[in-house]
Amino acid sequence: MTTLQAPGQTPLRPAEAGELEKATEKRNRRAYLALLIPGLLGLLVSFVFPLAYMVRMSFNRGAPDGVIEETFTFDTYIQPLTDPYYWKVTLDTFQMGVTVGVLCVLVSYPVALFLARSQSKYRSLLLAIAIAPLLTSAVVRTYGWMVILGTNGLVNSSLTGLGIIDTPLKLTNNMTGVTIGLVEIFMPYAILAMISGFGRLSPQLEEAAGSLGASKFNVFTRVTLPLSLPGILTAFLLVFVLSISTFITPRLLGGGSVQVLATEIYDQTTGLLNWPFAAALSVILLVLFGLIIAVYQRLTRKIGG
C-alpha cells in the first residue's frame, strides 16, 4: 500500500455519512461552480465595480460645475483631514453613533431579556412584533417621528395642552430629534443581536444562583448581566455602525441643521457636484467602519476567551 503518511499515524478517513454526501457531489464540480457564476457576476456589477470606481474617483480633483479632473491626487483627502469643519462633522457623526448606540442598548435590553426568558405562548408573536419594524420603510418611520416630535406634534401639543409648557420644545431639526428617531429605528436590530448573543443565558442558571442564596439584584449583576454582555456589545456595535452611516433620518429629522458624514456626502454631490470630494468622504467613512469592526473583533475574541 503506498501512502504518504508517516509511519504510526492513523489513516484519515472521512466520517461515514455527512462527508460522504458532500464528497459525492465532487463529480459535479463544474456544474456547481457554474451555479455560482451568475451571482458573482451580479455582485461584481452592482457592488464591486461601483465601490472600486468610487475609490478611484476619490483621487481625482473636482472642479466647479461638476467637472471632474482626471488625475491622481490626495487633495480630496487633505481638505477634510485639515479643515476643522470636517473634523467637527466626523466627530459629530462619531458622537451621534455612540449616543444612539448606548441609548438603543438601554431601551432594547429589557425587551430582549423579556423575550429571551419568556415562556409565554405569545412569545413568538411578541418577538415578531419587535423585529417586524425592520421591514417597514425608514422614511415612513422617520415621518412618524416628525409627527410625534414636530412643533405641532403629539408631544408639544400634549404638553402645551396640559399647560406644562408655553412655547413648544424644539425636538426636530436638531440632534435631539435625530437621536430619538435613530434609537427607535435601530431597536429591532439591537433586540435581534442581543437575543442571538444571549446564547449562554438560561433561566436554570439564574435559578441556580438563586438557590445558592443570591438576591435578585445579585443574580442580575453576577449572572444575568455578565452572560448577556456579548449580546450587548454586538448590539451596541451594530447600532453604532448603522447610525454613523444612515442618511434618511438625519436628513429628515435634522432638517438641514444636523451635519453628519452621510448628509455631507449627499450635499457634496447634489448641491456642490464635487464628486471626488464626496468619494473621499465615503472612503473615510468606510475606513472608519473597517477600524471599528476590527477593534470589535479583537474585543469579542478577548471576551470569548
Next chain:
Amino acid sequence: MSQTKLSIVDLTKRYAAGLEPAVDRLNMQVEEGHLVALLGPSGCGKTTTLRMVAGLMDPTAGSITVDGKEITHTPVNKRGMGMVFQSYALFPHMNVEQNVAFGLQMRQTPKAEQKKRVAAALDMVQLGHLGKRQTRELSGGQQQRIALARALVVEPTLLLLDEPLSNLDAKLRETMRTEIRSIQQRTRATTLFVTHDQDEALDMADRIAVMNGGLIEQFGSPTEVYERPRTHFVANFIGQANFLQATVVSEVGPAGAGESHYKVDIEGLGGFGAVGSAGLSGSHELVIRPHRLKVTVANAADRDAIKGTIERVSYTGDALSVAVKVGGKTFNTQLLTSSGDLPRPGDTAYLSWSPEDAYILPVNGKGPAS
C-alpha cells in the same frame, strides 16, 4: 442453478491522494436473489462500497458489473437500482403514494399501471391504507416501510439498504428484520445490506462480507463466518471469543471438508484437541466461544480439563458470565443460569471443551495476508 448478479472486481476508492483508500481492491460476487450483508465497524468502507455500487460515488479504480453488463461509469439515474437510506429520505413535500410513485414517474410508466403498482407495493409493506397520508405523520417503522416500497416498486436490478434499521428502537428493529427478509425473499430482489450490527447480518443475510480497513476479511454464510472465522478480526467482531495462543503438536487426522483434527499445545497448559484447515503447523491463534466452554466445580473425568480460579461473576438474568483465571490467562465463559447457588469469585473451577469447538485460525495476524 444460481447465477451471478453482481460482480465487483478490484474496486478501490481513495478520497484524496495520500489518504489510505477507503475501499481497497475489493472483490465480491453476489448471486441472484441473495441478500448480502456488508458488515463492519464505522469507517471500514462498507458505506463507500454501497455508494459506488449505487453510482452515488465514482470509484478510483476497479469495475462493477451487473447482469453481465459493466456499469462502473453509468450515471446513477440510469442504473435502475432501489435504495433505502438510513434517514429513509422520504420526500417531505409528497404524500405516501407520491413518494412511492416517484420512480415510476421517472420511468414514464402509464398512469393506470403506476396506480396499480403503487397500491401493490404499499400492500406488500402492509400500508395500503396510508397512501394519502403525509410522510411526517408516520412512525419511524412506517416511514421505513414506505422507503422500502418506494425502492422495490421500480423492480430494481439491485436493492441497496444503507443501515436501514439503525434509527428504529430495539423492539421494532427485530420485527423489521423479519419483515425485510421475508419481503426480500418473496420479491427475490438481490440485495446489498450495509450494517454494523452482527445480529442483523447473521439473522438476515445469505452471505456476509465482513469488512475492515477497506478490505473484505471474510465472505461467507452466517455459519461460516461465525463457526469458521478466517481472521482474528472476524472472530472478534462477530460474537464473543477467547483467543488463545496454540502451537500445533501434530495433525491427528482428517475432520472432513478440508479440515483436520489437531493436537495443539495451548498457552503452555498442555495438549488439547482442536480443529482447523488441513496442513497447518507452527504457532496459531485459537478461538473458543465463551458459551462453548464448560465450567464445572468438580473435575469431569470424561474430558481434559484445566483447573482455574473464578475471578469474576456477572449475572444478567438469562446468562451468567464467569471469568476463570488459569495461570496468567483469563477465560471468559458464558452459562445459562439455573436455580441454585451462583459460583463465587475465588472458587475453584474446571474448564473443558470439546475439540470441535476449538478452532485454529488459518490466518495469523490482524488482517489477511496480502
Next chain:
Amino acid sequence: MNEAPLFKPRFNAAKPAFGILVFLLYLFLLAPLLIVFVVSFASNQYLSFPPEGFTLKWYGMLPQESTFMNGMRVSLIVAVIVTVIVLALGVPAALALDRYEFKAKGAVQSFFLSPLLIPSIVLALGMVLLFGPLRLTNTYAGIIIGHVAITIPFVIRTTLMSLATTDTSCEAAARILGADSWTVFRRVTLPIIQPGVIAGGVIAFIVSFDEAVISLFVAESGLPTLPVQVLRYVENSADAAVAALSVILILISLVVVVVVERVMGLRKALR
C-alpha cells in the same frame, strides 16, 4: 417557568414593574407606526393634535396625487424585477455554497453577504458615479442594478438556512430512482427549500420597494421611486396625505412580515 417554586414568594413588585417597562418600550418601538395610523384618519387640515374628527379624505386624495401614483408604479416595477433577478442569482449560488466543498467557500459566502456591511450612502455614491457615464442614471436598469447588491444577501441567507436543514439523502434517493439533475432540483430540492426561497424573495421585494438612498442618488430627478417621492413630500408639505400613503406602505410591509413569519420565522430569516 412552570415548575412550582419551593417557597411561596412574597409579593414581588419587581415583576409587574418590569412588565410595565417592557410594555412602554414596545409602545416606544411602535410609536411612529401607530401615530401615522391616527393622523391618517384625522380631519385636521394641517398636522396638529389632538385629532379633530374622523375622515377618509386623505386616502381619497391618494389616487389623484400623480407623484405618488407614479412613484408607486416605479417602485413596484423595480421591486418585482429585482426580486426575480436576485432569486435567479441567489438561489443557485446558495445551492452551490451548501452542496459543494471548495477552498474559498467561506470567503465566497462572506462576499455574498458583504453588501449588508457597506453603508448604503457609500454604495449609492459609487453607483451614481459609475452609472453617470454609462447613461444608467434615471433608468430602471440603474435602480435595479443598484438594488440587486443590497437584496442578494437576504436571498442567499434564507436559502442557505433552508438548505442546511434539508436531508441530502432525498436528492440521492431521487437520482437513484431515475431523476436527472434538473428533475432533482425541480421536483425535490426546490420544493424542500421553498420556505427559504419565498422568505428571501419577499424580503428582497420589500427591501427594494422601501429602499430610498440608492434610488435617491441614482434616479431622483428622472425616475423617482415611491420612497423618494415620500421623502420629498415630507420635506416640503405638512398635510396628512402622506400619512395615508404611509399606512398603505406599512400594510404592505405587514403582509411581508406575515409571509416570512409563517414560512420560516422572522428571527431566523433576519438574523
